[in-house]
Amino acid sequence: MRDTIAATVSLVYLARLREAFGASHERVEPPEDVRTVAALRTWLAARGGVWGIELAPDRAVRFAVNHDLAQPDTPISFGDEIALFPPVTGG
Amino acid sequence: MPVRVQVEEFDIAFELATLRAGDPRVGAVAAFIGTVRDVNDGAQVATMTLEHYPGMTEKALARIVEEAKGRWDLYDALVIHRIGTLAPMDPIVLVGVTSAHRGDAFAACEFIVDYLKTRAPFWKKEATDAGARWVEARDTDDAAAARWLAPSKAGG
Numbered sequence: 001m002r003d004t005i006a007a008t009v010s011l012v013y014l015a016r017l018r019e020a021f022g023a024s025h026e027r028v029e030p031p032e033d034v035r036t037v038a039a040l041r042t043w044l045a046a047r048g049g050v051w052g053i054e055l056a057p058d059r060a061v062r063f064a065v066n067h068d069l070a071q072p073d074t075p076i077s078f079g080d081e082i083a084l085f086p087p088v089t090g091g
Numbered sequence: 092m093p094v095r096v097q098v099e100e101f102d103i104a105f106e107l108a109t110l111r112a113g114d115p116r117v118g119a120v121a122a123f124i125g126t127v128r129d130v131n132d133g134a135q136v137a138t139m140t141l142e143h144y145p146g147m148t149e150k151a152l153a154r155i156v157e158e159a160k161g162r163w164d165l166y167d168a169l170v171i172h173r174i175g176t177l178a179p180m181d182p183i184v185l186v187g188v189t190s191a192h193r194g195d196a197f198a199a200c201e202f203i204v205d206y207l208k209t210r211a212p213f214w215k216k217e218a219t220d221a222g223a224r225w226v227e228a229r230d231t232d233d234a235a236a237a238r239w240l241a242p243s244k245a246g247g
Contacts, residue, residue: 014144015214016225060228067147069210083144083212087228090141090172090213091125091184091204 014085038072094152098175121196122187129179134219144212163195209236
């Protein structure tokens with residue numbers, strides 16, 4: 001049996017995505033086969049509604065894993081903090 | 092190698108004097124100051140609110156500065172980025188670098204700004220006469236950052 005605490009990741013939503021999702025963070029338990037940023041995106045988009053819209057393949061969404069910018073093939077592990085946000089606009 | 096995120100306005104003269112202080116090797120100080128414009132994408136901007144991703148921001152800025160130091164001969168570098176609500180003409184960001192010569196200083200300063208605009212987790216939301224809106228990232232910023240992808244040391 002999986003440890004339900006150890007099997008979670010923390011999601012952080014920033015800027016426009018925080019407003020769209022109506023939450024700044026949540027803890028989720030991805031299935032065993034969700035082990036990359038791309039797989040996580042697909043899994044979250046499957047929630048449908050605003051998730052399906054904002055995380056559709058043609059939408060520009062950036063990910064950071066443990067505070068480092070990530071690519072679609074970046075691996076994710078239990079305990080990671082994974083942030084989702086629009087392309088940055090500072091400076 | 093100071094990197095700071097703050098609400099308060101920064102004192103440009105003080106910050107650059109501090110950056111340069113006590114190092115007689117410095118022959119060039121280059122600085123960039125980004126400020127809030129009153130019109131963006133055709134709408135009058137009343138205020139702009141900047142948010143960031145605490146924890147990642149400092150790490151991302153420090154990494155950009157380290158990369159600049161690896162590419163050019165710099166003595167020191169400074170990045171101060173403001174968050175919170177700002178009005179037109181307010182300063183947003185200060186980037187300063189010190190070097191022996193202007194070539195390295197100019198190039199490194201521009202590099203840091205270009206990378207900051209595409210890699211540091213800040214977002215702007217404008218209050219305009221047409222309502223509030225998130226600023227969209229510009230392709231021209233990606234193109235500006237991409238110019239630096241082929242690493243090169245600036246000439247003396």
